[in-house]
Amino acid sequence: MSESAVQIIARGPRENAEAAAAAIDADPTLEGATYSILEEDEDRNIWRIDAFPTTAEEVEGLKATLADYPVTVTVEKLADADWLAMSLSGLPPVRAGRFFVYGAHDEGRVPPNAVNLKIDAGAAFGTGHHGTTVGCLEAFDDLLKRERFERVLDVGCGTGVLAIAAARTGSRIAVGTDIDAPSVRIANENAALNQAHASFVHASGLNDQRVRRHGPYDLVFANILAPPLVALSQDIKMALSLGGVAILSGLLRTQERRVTAAYTSRGFRLEKRIHHDAWSALVLRRMG
Structure with missing residues (x-):
């Protein structure tokens, strides 16, 4: 900085x-x-x-x-220092359902009865502490109680924590994409760190061949922002199989109606909302 x-x-x-x-x-x-x-x-x-x-x-x-x-x-x-590393060193680990997200400074606090995800944020978003990431993991944990997802796509992957969580819980294919090249590098490093069969590509949009070739997906994560969530509603629909699930976050509670309307108008059914502070995560299923 x-x-x-x-x-x-x-x-x-x-x-x-x-x-x-x-x-x-x-x-x-x-x-x-x-x-x-x-x-x-x-x-x-x-x-x-x-x-x-x-x-x-x-x-x-x-x-x-x-x-x-x-x-x-x-x-x-901001002082000329490694402010990100210093701030992360003070963050406690996060528990979201079966998932336990932690950094290198919490190596000794890993519980034996959890899916433990060691995440190095570097310059990427998604340590697990933000309400949007926690909401996505909690929504995923709830879905895993009833169904499995063979093919998973993480749009705007950041650190890769969501795709890595999918790979660690049995998804055969877990792919992440981000428009930010450093995030993709960090996500691939985190996948290796967690011995997870997840891969991440630098791409702008869901029509990239490296993304499309693994579809249709059973589950799509998109933890980005409300405007791109709305803009990508048709692309996310086409990336999903019929009956597939989209877990959307990065939006405020005040933006729920706008985002939900964009997806229900394209044949999705809203199944669940999860709130953390002012943030919301939505679970929607493609019905048509």
Whole structure:
């Protein structure tokens, strides 16, 4: 992280913070912006947005968007240090159903009765701590109680944790794709680290031959953002077999209706919602 790197923090009541986060998602110029939203103080109803812009344009765009909402915004300079590694070293392991996600600093805390996933985040999203990733793993765990998935696709794989979870629980084919080349490299390293037969490719879209050749899939994970989830609804449908399941996340609760409508209009049935803080994970089955 360079000396000019900054973190933008916005605080306010839940409804204000969620509205501001939805505005970030809706702005096409901020489509690649990295941020999180969580409850900071339950008693005082204070929610917090942490944004990590990577360009000067993102800094100005985020500040302008947040200025339209009744939240308190501060900008803090990030020190020239390995801030990601330091922050991960303080994160506890995560339990989501049968899955236990941990980092190298928690090697000695691995339980014997879980599907243990050792994940190195590097520069990729998906340590298991974010509410969207936890929701996806919990949804998958619930589905595995009743059915199995031979072919699994992870769209926007990040660290690869979801495809690796599928490979470790019996999926014969587990493929991940991401538009970010470093994420693909990290995901393949994590697959090797976990001795999982999962493979990851650098591709933009689901029509890449390396993705299509393994389809149709029984399950598609897409833990991305609400706008691309809507835009990819037809592609995800075509990637799935009839009766196949899509686990979608990366969306706020306030965006559920929009995303659900895009999929139900294409023949999907909503089976379950999982909420963590302001985030939602949706389980939809292709019926037609």
